[in-house]
Amino acid sequence: MQSELTLTTEAAARALAQSHSFLGHFLTPRSPSEVAARLGMAANLTHHHARKLEALGLLREQRREAGKVYYQLTARQFRGAKELLPPGDPDENAVRTLRELSAEFLNANARSWSYSSGEDEGTVYGFESAPHEVELPRTSGGTDEPQPTHLDALTLRLTPERYRKLALALSALLSEAYTQGQSDSGEVCTLAVLGFRDTRSEMQDRRGIARGTSTFLPWP
Template sequence: MTQQASCTVTDPATARTLRQHHAFLGLFVQPQSPSELAPRLGMAANLVHHHARRLADCGLLFQQRRGGGRVYFQLTAREFRVPSWLLPPEDPQGNGTADLRELSEGFLGAYSRSWATLHAGEEDVYGFGDATHPAPRMTPPDAPSPEGHPAHLDRLTVHLTPERYRRLARALSALLEEAQAEGHSEGGAPCTLAVLTFHAGDKPGRSLSRSTNSFLGADQ
C-alpha cells in the first residue's frame, strides 16, 4: 500500500477520530516508528504504538514497513476530505461544538496554572477598617507571571460594517499564518494560538467594550 494524495471520509466515527487526533496524525506524514516518536511525545512506546494501531484500524494510517524490529506507520493520504453534512456543528464530537469545548478546556487549564504561579504564597485579605484606620485597597500584582507560556485572552466588542469585520478577521488570521510559516521554535513547547470572531447579535445600544484575562504582563 502507498500513500494517496487525497481520500474522502464517509464514516462519522472515522471523521470524529480524524478531528480528535489531527495533531497526532500529523506526525505520520512521512513513515514513522512509534518507538522513535515516544521520547518526543513523553509517552511510553507501547502506548504510542497502541494509538497508531487504532488509527490504522480505522483507515487513517497504514503500516508502511517493518525493519530493525520496528513498525513504521504512515498517513493513508496527504489530504482527508470530510463532507460537511457528516459532522454538523451541533455534533458534540464533531466540528464547532467540539472545537470550542477543546479550546475552552485548554484555556481554562492554562489560566489556572498561570493564576497559581503568579499568586503562589499570597492570600486574600478582606479588611473593613473604620474612619480612623481605613482598610487598604486590594490591588492586583503588577509583576508578570513567571510561567514561560502564560494564558492570554484579549476581547473587543465594537460596531463594524461587514467589510471592516472581514478585513480585521483576516488580519488576525494572517498572524497565525505567519506563525505557521515560521514553524516550531527550537526547544519550544506546544502552544495554541486561536482567533475567534463572531457577530455579537442585534441588541440595540451595545457599547464598545474591551476586556482582557492575561498574565503576559506589560513588558512581555
C-alpha cells in the same frame, strides 16, 4: 503520501476528530512502539489504535523492518463532508476544538495565576461609545511563567466587509507565525483567532464598544 484525502464515512471523520493528536506523530513513518514511548502509553494500545486508524484509511503501512511495522499518515490534509459530523455533534470540528481549547486555557490560566506575584488588575472590561485610543491594562505583580495566558476580546458593530477584513487580518498574523516556523527552544504554545456574529439578546441594543481582557502579559 497524498496531499489531500476526502473522508466519506462518519466513522473515519469521528476517528480523525478524536485521534488528531495521535495521528500527528505519523507525519513521518513511525512504529507504534516509538509513539508509545513518546506518549508514555502501553505499546499494545498504540498498536491496536494504529491498526484501527489504518482500517479507516487514516494511516497506511509504510514498511516492515526488524519485526516492526511502520505507519504513516495517508494524507497531509483530510477533508470531510460537513454532514458527516453536523453542528452540535460533540466531535464536530468547531465544537471539539473549542471544548479542548477552553479546557486547556483554563488550566493554563490557573497555572499563570499560581506563578504571579503581587497584585494585578485581574479581568478588565471597558465600554465606550466611540473608538478611542485604548489604554490597555498593565499587570503590576507580573508572573514568572515564561508563556503566560492572554485573552483579549472586542465586541462592536461591523459591516460584513469590515468583519471579514478584520478576521482575515488576525488570521494573517497566525499565518506569518506559521511560515516563520518554530523556535529552536521553548514550550508548545497555542494562539487562536475567534470571530462570530453575537446573537445574545443583551447585546442587540448595544451602541457602544466593549473590550474585555484577562492577561498575565505585561503590557508595554
